[in-house]
Amino acid sequence: MNFASVRMITEDVDSLVAFYEHVLRVSAERSAPVFAEFVLPSCTLAIGHTQTTALFGVDAANASRAMNHPVILEFHVADIEAEYERLRTFIHDWVQQPTTMPWGNRSMLFRDPEGNLVNFFEPISKEAIQRFNKRH
CATH class of the missing domain: 3.10.180.10 (2,3-Dihydroxybiphenyl 1,2-Dioxygenase, domain 1)
Incomplete structure (x- = not known):
């Protein structure tokens, strides 16, 4: 088994993508407006909009901002x-x-x-x- 990615959930994908593009010096791959990935040699950092959590059967309120402190x-x-x-x-x-x-x-x-x-x-x-x- 290989660790594939970490996905962060946000209401503001564009803002978080812009932040990590600057910090990581890597352009995000945007497969949809509600989803982005930073593919790094060791792992992938994914960013998804709260709307995407419904696809996993998770209520957006249970994947809200600042719950990963x-x-x-x-x-x-x-x-x-x-x-x-x-x-x-x-x-x-x-x-x-x-x-x-x-x-x-x-x-x-x-x-x-x-x-x-x-x-x-x-x-x-x-x-x-x-x-x-x-x-x-």
Whole structure:
């Protein structure tokens, strides 16, 4: 089995797509006005309108904005300091500027326009680098 994607549900697909196009530096694939995908080498980030939840038999109220606060979308980046400089004036809701974590990653955390947490991280300790090298 392979992990295929994470889908975020929103009332404003266009706004969230524009945000992630800037943050990820990847153009979204738009197969329908109510659906978009960011196809990355490691996974796909999908964005769907609340209207799409009915197709799964889920009431839109049960898939509403800001219900995923315990979830953090994480992106492994090559240079955390460069990413911070690139995004520091674009991001409006910083949770944490680049900080070295006890497990060996340098990490920065922010919220997207829907309130979802996003973590960019770079392994910097020898152990963290080895751990991630084994995965790729």
